[in-house]
Amino acid sequence: MDDGMAGGKSSLTWVVNISVVLLVALWLFPTAGLFISSFRTADQISSSGWWASMFPQEQNQTLRTARPGEDNIAEVNGVYQIDGNLFVAEGQAADIDAVQATISAWGTGSLNIDEYAPGDTADLGDGEQITVQANGDYVWTSPEPQSGRGQRVFTTAKTPPEFTLDNYRNVLFNPNNREGMAKAFFNTLTVTIPATIIPILIAAFAAYALAWMDFPGRALLIAAVVGLLVVPLQLALIPLLRLHNEIGIGKGYLGVWLAHTGFGLPLAIYLLRNYMVGLPRDIIENARVDGATDFQIFVKIILPLSYPALASFAIFQFLWTWNDLLVALVFLIDSSGDTTVMTKQIVELLGTRGGNWEILATSAFVSIAVPLLVFFSLQRFLVRGLLAGSVK
Template identity: 60%
Template sequence: MSTVVGNRPALTWAVHLAVLFLVALWTLPTLGILVSSLRDKDQLAVSGWWTALTASERNIVARAAPPDEAEEEDGRWVLKGNVFEGSGGKAAAFGVSSREPSAFAVDETAELRDGATVTVAANGDYVVAYPQKPEGNRGQRIFVSSVEPPRFTTENYENVLFSEGLGKSFINTMTVTIPATVIPILIAAYAAYALAWMEFPGRALLLATIVGLLVVPLQMSLIPLLRLYNEVGIGKSFIGIWLAHTGFGLPLAIYLLRNYMAGLPREIIESAKVDGASDFEIFRKIILPLSFPALASFAIFQFLWTWNDLLVATVFLGNNEEQLVLTGRLRELLGSRGGNWEILTASAFVAIIVPILVFFAMQRYLVRGLLAGSVKGG
């Protein structure tokens, strides 16, 4: 059906496609991190996560056993072994020189300068044969192009959780995040009710100040606030970072909750006052239950912001091993283990799994709270 704004089915399809695109844009990287964190580190280093379910090609360099370990068989001195050393794989080609690493097909015989020969089977078994008893303790290099089946492992998570100190950082992050989410909500709920339903001088000016604080960069206050904390003795402590996150989150919390509470039906508040209810009773028994969507909306925002924070945690907690948060731990892993993608992906997924669970558990309240707060107010 056509309307003033155009064809309604076309607009509906456009909205659906846009939503699907945004969902895919958010989901695919998360799926990639999860798959990569479960892959074998050797395969992860040479192929992308989207190839995780297919066989992967890999070039390896193996070294045969030392020549002095050769055993005599039918007049020749023979060394035997496997180029994969028990890790599994299927050889596609091999070579004895770095210039031609795939010069020979499997089961072919490659001849060396001293009359020795090298043969590699598809399963990786090799045979190096010498015409006479060899000497030396340095084995022949064998270059192999292999096709390996997909391999998945939980070893990456075991290394992260039990060897990299991430477990302690996880607890530290929870210690920071939960109080830094609950405290601003408690304070902001009282302030929002006062600004929405209580008459007092300077209310409009106070509300305008809170709105103005929304655009003030928190970086401006980091150093002065840290100096103040050091003077009163709470610098580099959990109490200090709780108060810092509370101060940085209060303007948004008060703004969201005040707009939501101001849009609640006035008749309910007036009826409660006629029945003799005090402001505290109205707030506790009427306003708080009705404002749960707005409270949940801010809780999601504050939790995600605090959980993913690195700047404030670095300033107010530092890099002390006993107080290092998850984002700080990941930064250290990235600095010292830039090539260990299996460690980084496992660490990253451990860090984001809690925010993902929180978001999906409370996302229905997020939209309700934000929409109500954006169109109502007085």
């Protein structure tokens, strides 16, 4: 069939398919990387990318022997000796059986970290020597009893893949950790759920009135709603905050709920009205003939039929409110931090502990887990709601 004929398959279909695959990959790869990184340790994240997480990693580490003391210095053939395991001494392994790393090279100075191979003996001066094996076992000998701190050893070791839940325990359940996200998580839920439900309830009533009720000025109200869609919310932040302070709301949950409601209503009314206008007129007229009031028609007919549009707006409002930082900074954040939301908490982590990538990755994935769940639960209604009223 000719490509130019009506109903023929376009020759650009493969371009569309490739574009879709690239867009999916563009969103999927960073999300997968964030998820994998949230289970990795800080050393693994700093030494390799998330795509290499399933393979052994080679890391450079600075380890120390055990601190010399009466309990670990033994005299053997007139020489004082301390033996042990570098990884156990540093607390990276509970005992020798738990050691999984394998040393491929080591050194006693930062300029020559690969000077020796496993099993070699290094001269530390003044008659002191140290021998390091591949599994981290060492023997430190000296003609005089050792003192001071443990001997520093620079190692290059391969470690097997390691995944841990400690990052999530640290972020969510550690009450003594100021980086904990549990409180911010529930604060965000406290903001997001009412800020999603309230505008839906108000917009549903308004959309029904604008779609099916005749009253003076209806066309002007519809035009006003459309006009408000293009008004930047930044213009209203300061005047609205002043209004909140004058009426005694100030900064708090009520203020941020009302702010999100006001900013979300134009889109909600526009989206729901377009959908309700497209509903069959015969159903509504028959209900009126049977004596149903506008409220009964709205509750028993319009709302059940408008579920796709309601779910579509709920997705947009929930995602926008959950990921919001600007409105929360203006209408919610206080000096005590009791109402800090997750976006603000993550900003603080970036500003004060930007090197702790495992904490940042875990916090970021926790913040996107709920929006992903909401989106995939309701996404089948998204297209139906967005296309409402576009085809007659």
